[in-house]
Amino acid sequence: MEKKKKIKPQRPRGFEDLSENSLNELIQLRDSIQKVYGLYGFEPLETGIIEYSDVIGSFLPDQDRPNEGVFSFEDDDKRWVSLRYDLTSGLARYVAENFDSLPKPYRRYQSGWVFRNEKQGPGRYRQFYQIDADTIGSDNALSDAEMCMMFSDAIQNTGIEVGNFIIRLSNRKILDGIIDNLNITGNSSGSDINLSIMRSIDKLDRLGLSGVEQLLGEGRKDESGDYTKGAGLEKSSITKILSFLESGIESKKLSRDICLKNLSNQFGSNIIFNKAIEELSEISKIIDTAGYDEKKIIIDPSVVRGLGYYTGPVYEADLTFTMETDQGLEKFGSIGGGGRYDDLVARLKGTRVPSTGISVGVSRLRSALEYLNKSSINIDPLSVVVLVMDKDKRSDYYKIASRLRNEGIRSECYVGDGGMKAQLKYADKRNARLAVIVGEDELASNTVTIKDLFVGIEVSDKISDNKEWRSGKDSQKNVPINDLVKTIKSILSK
RNA sequence: GCAGCCAUAGCUCAGUUGGUUAGAGCGCCUGGUUGUGGACCAGGAGGUCCUUAGUUCAAAUCUAAGUGGCUGUACCA
Numbered sequence: 001m002e003k004k005k006k007i008k009p010q011r012p013r014g015f016e017d018l019s020e021n022s023l024n025e026l027i028q029l030r031d032s033i034q035k036v037y038g039l040y041g042f043e044p045l046e047t048g049i050i051e052y053s054d055v056i057g058s059f060l061p062d063q064d065r066p067n068e069g070v071f072s073f074e075d076d077d078k079r080w081v082s083l084r085y086d087l088t089s090g091l092a093r094y095v096a097e098n099f100d101s102l103p104k105p106y107r108r109y110q111s112g113w114v115f116r117n118e119k120q121g122p123g124r125y126r127q128f129y130q131i132d133a134d135t136i137g138s139d140n141a142l143s144d145a146e147m148c149m150m151f152s153d154a155i156q157n158t159g160i161e162v163g164n165f166i167i168r169l170s171n172r173k174i175l176d177g178i179i180d181n182l183n184i185t186g187n188s189s190g191s192d193i194n195l196s197i198m199r200s201i202d203k204l205d206r207l208g209l210s211g212v213e214q215l216l217g218e219g220r221k222d223e224s225g226d227y228t229k230g231a232g233l234e235k236s237s238i239t240k241i242l243s244f245l246e247s248g249i250e251s252k253k254l255s256r257d258i259c260l261k262n263l264s265n266q267f268g269s270n271i272i273f274n275k276a277i278e279e280l281s282e283i284s285k286i287i288d289t290a291g292y293d294e295k296k297i298i299i300d301p302s303v304v305r306g307l308g309y310y311t312g313p314v315y316e317a318d319l320t321f322t323m324e325t326d327q328g329l330e331k332f333g334s335i336g337g338g339g340r341y342d343d344l345v346a347r348l349k350g351t352r353v354p355s356t357g358i359s360v361g362v363s364r365l366r367s368a369l370e371y372l373n374k375s376s377i378n379i380d381p382l383s384v385v386v387l388v389m390d391k392d393k394r395s396d397y398y399k400i401a402s403r404l405r406n407e408g409i410r411s412e413c414y415v416g417d418g419g420m421k422a423q424l425k426y427a428d429k430r431n432a433r434l435a436v437i438v439g440e441d442e443l444a445s446n447t448v449t450i451k452d453l454f455v456g457i458e459v460s461d462k463i464s465d466n467k468e469w470r471s472g473k474d475s476q477k478n479v480p481i482n483d484l485v486k487t488i489k490s491i492l493s494k
Numbered sequence: 495g496c497a498g499c500c501a502u503a504g505c506u507c508a509g510u511u512g513g514u515u516a517g518a519g520c521g522c523c524u525g526g527u528u529g530u531g532g533a534c535c536a537g538g539a540g541g542u543c544c545u546u547a548g549u550u551c552a553a554a555u556c557u558a559a560g561u562g563g564c565u566g567u568a569c570c571a
Contacts, residue, residue, distance in 0.1 A: 070571090420531095426531085428531040463534080
C-alpha cells in the first residue's frame with residue numbers, strides 16, 4: 001500500500017477539548033452560578049460571539065486594523081470583525097442598540113466562550129468560559145453592594161464554603177487620589193505614570209512588597225535574567241505608596257469600618273480620595289445591614305483590578321485555601337472580579353450610562369472544586385448497554401433499551417458491529433453499570449441475563465487463576481423477562 | 495514580545511566517549527474462551543528519534559536555524 005502522508009492531528013495551541021466529565025462539570029458549575037443570578041432577578045442574555053471590531057473597541061484607529069490580542073478577520077464587505085474578548089463589550093453594544101426598550105436599570109447575566117490571542121499557560125487558554133452579571137444604568141451604591149453580595153452567594157452555591165473564599169472590595173479612586181497627592185513631575189505624561197504605578201501595584205500578590213518597590217523605582221530583574229523597566233518614581237513617593245500597601249495588607253484582618261477610618265486618617269486630604277472613602281462607606285453600610293460580615297467581604301485597598309475601564313468601586317474574589325503542588329503550597333488566587341465602569345456604554349450611546357458588573361472565570365474555579373472534591377456530577381452515569389447477540393434481531397434489542405428509557409433509566413442499544421467480547425469491552429469503556437444479555441439461551445427460556453460490570457471489576461483484583469476466572473461467571477443474574485425493569489431498578493438503587 | 499530549559503512508540507521515560515537491526519513499563523490489538531469486559535498467560539502491531547541544513551567514514555547523540563512545549567517575565571482594551 002502506498003504510504004500517504006498523514007496530516008498530523010493537532011489542536012491549535014491554547015485551545016482545549018472538553019470531554020464528557022469536564023464538560024458536565026462546566027455546565028453544572030455555570031448553572032449553579034446562574035441560578036443565583038436569576039434568583040436576584042437578573043435576566044439571561046445571549047449575544048453573538050463575533051462583533052464589529054470598531055464597535056467593541058478592538059480596532060486601532062491609527063493602525064487601520066484591530067488590536068493584535070484579538071482574533072479578527074475582514075468580512076466580505078471589508079469591515080473588520082472580531083471574536084469577542086469578553087462579554088461586557090457585546091453587552092455595551094446590545095444596550096446601546098436597544099436602549100429605549102430595555103428596563104432601566106437593566107440587569108442581565110450571560111455566560112459563554114471568549115477569545116484572546118495571547119500566550120497560553122497552564123490553566124490559561126486562548127478560549128475560555130466566563131460568567132458575567134451586570135447592572136446597566138444605575139449610579140448608586142446599592143448596585144455595587146448587590147454585586148458583592150450576589151458574588152458571594154454565587155460562589156457559595158458552587159459548593160465553596162465561607163472561609164475558603166473572600167470578596168475584596170476597593171475603589172479605583174483611592175489610588176487616583178494618592179497618586180494625585182504625590183504631585184509627580186516627570187518626563188512621561190501623567191496618565192502613563194498612573195498606569196505603570198497601577199500595574200506595579202497589581203503585581204503585589206506575585207512579587208511581594210520588595211518586587212513592587214523595584215518596579216516603582218528603577219526596575220526589576222526576574223529569574224530568567226530578563227529585565228523589566230520600572231516607573232522611575234522618587235524615593236519619597238515610593239515610600240508613600242508602599243506604606244499604603246502595607247496598610248492594605250493589615251486591613252485584611254480588620255473590620256470594614258476600622259479599615260476605612262484608618263485610610264481616612266492616613267491619606268484623607270485629597271478630594272478624589274475622600275470621594276472613594278465615601279462611596280465605600282455607603283456600600284459597606286448596605287452590606288452590613290444585609291448581614292454579610294468580614295468572613296465574606298472585606299475592604300482591601302490594594303485591589304486594583306482590570307486597569308482599563310473601571311472608574312469606581314472594584315471587587316475581586318479570591319480563594320483563600322492553598323493547594324499542594326510540586327512547588328510546595330500554592331494559593332489558588334483570583335477566580336473573578338469586576339467593578340464600576342461608567343464610561344463604557346457612553347462610547348456608543350453618547351450619554352453617560354453608569355454601570356457595574358462582575359465576571360467569573362470558570363476554569364480555575366473548576367480545578368478548585370476538583371481539588372476540594374466538590375465536583376460531584378449530578379448527571380446519571382450510563383446505566384445499561386443492551387448487547388446485540390443476534391444481529392437479525394436488532395430492533396428487538398432496541399425495544400428493550402427503549403423500554404428502560406421509558407422508565408427513566410439511561411440505556412442504549414449497542415449500535416456497532418463487534419462481537420460479544422467487543423460489546424462488553426465497549427460497555428466497560430463507557431463506564432456502564434449493567435449489560436443486558438439476551439441470546440439463544442435466554443430466548444428459549446424467556447429470560448434475560450443482567451451482568452453487573454462494577455461487581456466484576458471489584459472481583460477481578462482478587463482472582464489470579466485463569467480457571468477460577470472462567471468458572472466464576474460472577475456478577476450476573478438470569479431473571480424472567482417480565483422482571484427486567486424491576487431487577488435493574490433494584491440493582492441501580494443500591 | 496523578551497529570557498532560560500526541553501523535544502525518542504498512543505502515554506511515562508531509558509538509550510554508553512558519535513558505531514550493527516533504537517529499548518522498557520503502561521496502553522492498544524490477537525489468541526487462550528464458536529456466549530462474557532475487568533484478573534492471569536502467550537503472541538503481535540506501533541518510530542521520519544520534532545523539521546531542515548551542516549560537521550563526520552558514521553548522527554537519536556555534535557553545530558546552526560526553524561517549529562512545538564514548559565518555566566519566568568511583559569502585555570491583556
